[in-house]
Amino acid sequence: xxxxxxxxxxxxxxxxxxxxxxxxxxxxxxxxxxxxxxxxxxxxxxxxxxxxxxxxxxxxxxxxxxxxxxxxxxxxxxxxxxxxxxxxxxxxxxxxxxxxxxxxxxxxxxxxxxxxxxxxxxxxxxxxxx
Numbered sequence: 001x002x003x004x005x006x007x008x009x010x011x012x013x014x015x016x017x018x019x020x021x022x023x024x025x026x027x028x029x030x031x032x033x034x035x036x037x038x039x040x041x042x043x044x045x046x047x048x049x050x051x052x053x054x055x056x057x058x059x060x061x062x063x064x065x066x067x068x069x070x071x072x073x074x075x076x077x078x079x080x081x082x083x084x085x086x087x088x089x090x091x092x093x094x095x096x097x098x099x100x101x102x103x104x105x106x107x108x109x110x111x112x113x114x115x116x117x118x119x120x121x122x123x124x125x126x127x128x129x130x
Contacts, residue, residue, distance in 0.1 A: 026085065026088075026089075029081075029085060030082065030085045030086065030089075033078045033081050033082035033085065034082060036074070036078045037075070037078050037079060037082055040071065040074060040075040040078060041075070043071055043075070044071075044072065044075050047062070047068060047072075050062075060126055063123065063126045063127065064126055064127045064128075064129065065127075066127070069123055069124070069126070069127035072123045073120050073123050073124070076116060076119045076120055076123065077116060077120065080112045080113075080115060080116035080119075081112075081116075083112055084108055084109060084112040087108045087112075088105060088108065091104045091105055091108065
């Protein structure tokens with residue numbers, strides 16, 4: 001018996017199930033997006049608080065600033081990526097019907113991509129003055 005098979009449950013060996021070898025990467029990306037969101041969320045909250053009470057043109061001008069636009073786009077991308085990763089884990093852990101799990105995963109990816117693209121395009125449109 002090889003050292004690799006010693007730690008494997010015999011039922012997993014019989015079924016051919018084992019590590020998909022992607023859990024660590026998923027874990028790291030989820031943690032990186034979480035740390036990025038801590039700082040980006042603080043920035044977005046400070047920006048919103050700063051914009052309270054100002055008129056529409058001032059707000060548009062602030063969002064159109066290259067620095068603010070880049071950080072807002074980074075916030076949106078990190079938010080939707082983190083959301084997709086978190087919902088993926090929830091579905092993997094709690095949805096046990098295979099076709100429902102696949103349909104849910106596809107729906108999560110679809111919604112996250114559409115929402116992220118729409119949000120980023122809105123910021124880009126404001127930044128470019130449209």
